[in-house]
Amino acid sequence: MRVFPDLEALSHAAAEAVVHAAEEAVAERPRFALVLAGGSTPRRLYELLAGPYRDRLPWAQVHVFWGDERCVPFEVPASNYGMARETLLRHVPLPEEQIHPMPVEGYPPEQAAAAYEELLHTFAATRPEGPLFDLVLLGLGADGHTASLFPEDAPHLAPKDRWVQAVTAPPRHVPRERLTLTLSALNEARDALFLVAGAEKREAVRAVYHDADAALPATHVHPQRRVRWLLDEAASALE
Numbered sequence: 001m002r003v004f005p006d007l008e009a010l011s012h013a014a015a016e017a018v019v020h021a022a023e024e025a026v027a028e029r030p031r032f033a034l035v036l037a038g039g040s041t042p043r044r045l046y047e048l049l050a051g052p053y054r055d056r057l058p059w060a061q062v063h064v065f066w067g068d069e070r071c072v073p074f075e076v077p078a079s080n081y082g083m084a085r086e087t088l089l090r091h092v093p094l095p096e097e098q099i100h101p102m103p104v105e106g107y108p109p110e111q112a113a114a115a116y117e118e119l120l121h122t123f124a125a126t127r128p129e130g131p132l133f134d135l136v137l138l139g140l141g142a143d144g145h146t147a148s149l150f151p152e153d154a155p156h157l158a159p160k161d162r163w164v165q166a167v168t169a170p171p172r173h174v175p176r177e178r179l180t181l182t183l184s185a186l187n188e189a190r191d192a193l194f195l196v197a198g199a200e201k202r203e204a205v206r207a208v209y210h211d212a213d214a215a216l217p218a219t220h221v222h223p224q225r226r227v228r229w230l231l232d233e234a235a236s237a238l239e
């Protein structure tokens with residue numbers, strides 16, 4: 001866990017971590033598979049990756065996926081894909097065929113989940129060696145959710161053979177209809193990186209990072225190598 005004075009410093013550290021993960025991945029094979037987080041915290045990171053860090057990433061070898069998506073049109077502000085396109089994807093030379101949004105515009109949620117799961121299995125087959133994802137970026141909700149895996153969903157009940165699920169978020173999280181990678185898919189990654197900012201996240205950080213509360217989905221993120229946490233001071237758990 002590393003704690004930074006504010007979101008700006010946290011976002012620069014996250015950009016450095018993404019650059020380093022990309023360098024490590026492409027040194028082993030010509031691919032860097034990155035899973036983008038939704039919500040608001042990673043917005044500044046995406047702007048930095050499109051700005052001062054743009055030329056430090058091997059965009060021709062990068063593939064981007066999403067950890068979750070709201071079932072809304074991409075141009076709607078709540079769209080995780082729409083936010084990433086506005087802040088990052090339209091500014092960098094990333095080949096369109098290497099951008100893999102969850103297909104929530106074209107299908108009802110259950111079919112979109114099945115289509116994305118098939119896309120992931122196809123991608124996995126093209127790179128049998130090494131992890132499915134090199135780095136998964138994740139946020140943390142004040143209730144301990146991550147991606148669109150909510151405490152009410154009893155993460156241990158998720159089917160182990162599914163990689164993508166259509167979920168209805170609890171009423172306090174609108175839009176409620178979403179797709180999410182399952183813990184099985186998230187844990188196919190080499191590394192996971194939580195980006196957490198704001199005092200409202202403090203209790204969730206304590207419950208997940210310090211107490212490993214098994215009722216919280218974020219506690220079950222166990223990628224193949226390591227989980228790292230980048231926090232601002234406001235979110236760092238009470239001592």
Ligand code: 6PG
Pocket residue numbers: 037038039040041042067068069070080138139140141145146147148
């Ligand atoms: C989403 C995200 C979600 C997010 C947390 C934190 O689609 O909403 O994937 O898991 O990371 O809710 O959101 P903020 O960064 O906006 O606090």
